[in-house]
Amino acid sequence: MTPTATATATLSAQSGAEASLAAQIRSAGARATPARIRVLQILRTAPAALTHHDIDLALGTLTLDRVTLYRVLDWLVEAGLAHKSTDARGVFRFSVAAAGEHQAHTHFRCDACGRVFCLDAPPPAPPRLPAGFSLLRIDLDLRGCCADCAVQTA
Amino acid sequence: MTPTATATATLSAQSGAEASLAAQIRSAGARATPARIRVLQILRTAPAALTHHDIDLALGTLTLDRVTLYRVLDWLVEAGLAHKSTDARGVFRFSVAAAGEHQAHTHFRCDACGRVFCLDAPPPAPPRLPAGFSLLRIDLDLRGCCADCAVQTA
DNA sequence: TACTCACTTGCAACCTTGTTGCATGTACAG
DNA sequence: CTGTACATGCAACAAGGTTGCAAGTGAGTA
Numbered sequence: 001m002t003p004t005a006t007a008t009a010t011l012s013a014q015s016g017a018e019a020s021l022a023a024q025i026r027s028a029g030a031r032a033t034p035a036r037i038r039v040l041q042i043l044r045t046a047p048a049a050l051t052h053h054d055i056d057l058a059l060g061t062l063t064l065d066r067v068t069l070y071r072v073l074d075w076l077v078e079a080g081l082a083h084k085s086t087d088a089r090g091v092f093r094f095s096v097a098a099a100g101e102h103q104a105h106t107h108f109r110c111d112a113c114g115r116v117f118c119l120d121a122p123p124p125a126p127p128r129l130p131a132g133f134s135l136l137r138i139d140l141d142l143r144g145c146c147a148d149c150a151v152q153t154a
Numbered sequence: 155m156t157p158t159a160t161a162t163a164t165l166s167a168q169s170g171a172e173a174s175l176a177a178q179i180r181s182a183g184a185r186a187t188p189a190r191i192r193v194l195q196i197l198r199t200a201p202a203a204l205t206h207h208d209i210d211l212a213l214g215t216l217t218l219d220r221v222t223l224y225r226v227l228d229w230l231v232e233a234g235l236a237h238k239s240t241d242a243r244g245v246f247r248f249s250v251a252a253a254g255e256h257q258a259h260t261h262f263r264c265d266a267c268g269r270v271f272c273l274d275a276p277p278p279a280p281p282r283l284p285a286g287f288s289l290l291r292i293d294l295d296l297r298g299c300c301a302d303c304a305v306q307t308a
Numbered sequence: 309t310a311c312t313c314a315c316t317t318g319c320a321a322c323c324t325t326g327t328t329g330c331a332t333g334t335a336c337a338g
Numbered sequence: 339c340t341g342t343a344c345a346t347g348c349a350a351c352a353a354g355g356t357t358g359c360a361a362g363t364g365a366g367t368a
Contacts, residue, residue, distance in 0.1 A: 090240040119281065127273065137297040138295070139295035141293035143292075145290070147284060147285060
């Protein structure tokens with residue numbers, strides 16, 4: 001780490017976390033650009049699966065082109081660092097991929113605020129399928145009202 | 155066009171099924187229009203959940219405006235006669251609603267051909283939710299390879 | 309049967325989400 | 339420091355879905 005003084009100074013505040021993310025990105029075989037670092041950081045700290053729009057807002061000062069964000073997200077998914085699914089509105093949502101096993105996934109979507117939460121629920125027992133069908137993945141999609149919205153309506 | 159004679163004649167062929175559908179639509183509190191009858195008929199005979207586009211093609215001679223089809227489908231869902239869900243591509247798919255209880259639903263989506271099948275699987279046991287969350291609906295989303303595609307790739 | 313009116317339909321325009329092609333910029337290896 | 343392959347931004351496009359409004363029609367009523 002030796003380049004310009006200012007760059008080092010600005011980075012030093014969060015250098016620990018960022019350096020870790022950057023290293024992870026490089027080890028996946030890509031360049032550690034601000035866009036990728038920031039998006040991965042946002043996904044890491046998000047309590048729920050985010051839409052492209054959510055992430056765009058979360059970027060704050062670092063404005064990325066729509067297309068770039070799509071490409072970053074696609075790369076994250078391809079690199080196995082993120083998970084992509086669709087919500088009930090038909091919009092893609094992204095969340096950090098749990099290391100390794102991600103065969104089963106459980107989402108809770110709040111009908112009131114629209115947020116999607118990734119739950120650590122145990123995978124449900126696979127049901128009996130018609131003859132000839134083979135199962136690769138199970139997504140359990142729960143809907144209802146989240147704690148925050150339950151408080152507000154009470 | 156001569157109204158009474160020809161119209162009655164053409165209808166008489168399928169009058170049994172159509173009259174039943176029409177009655178069902180009226181009992182839901184709406185007018186039994188050709189559009190609604192036809193769409194409901196298509197959904198009834200479909201083995202899988204259909205996209206807006208699928209239904210548009212299935213309409214054949216009776217061409218409906220895109221918007222009208224969307225509105226008919228939305229009405230069917232609102233009336234409880236159809237069920238709306240999204241596939242992996244983020245496109246809405248429609249299927250006939252099982253009479254009455256539709257709290258839980260199971261879909262199987264084939265990754266190869268993209269078709270979506272509605273299964274009569276028993277509702278999975280609701281998992282433990284974080285405090286304050288309330289559950290209204292469960293969708294179990296299975297993915298893998300359907301029987302047809304398994305045969306083709308074999 | 310004829311009338312009437314609210315419910316439906318069709319059309320046009322628009323929005324959101326997501327993708328593709330190409331020129332420019334930049335991370336990082338040498 | 340420099341060159342190059344990878345990233346980014348811009349513009350244009352495509353599909354899916356929605357909204358507003360004028361015209362058409364089902365079905366109850368006289």
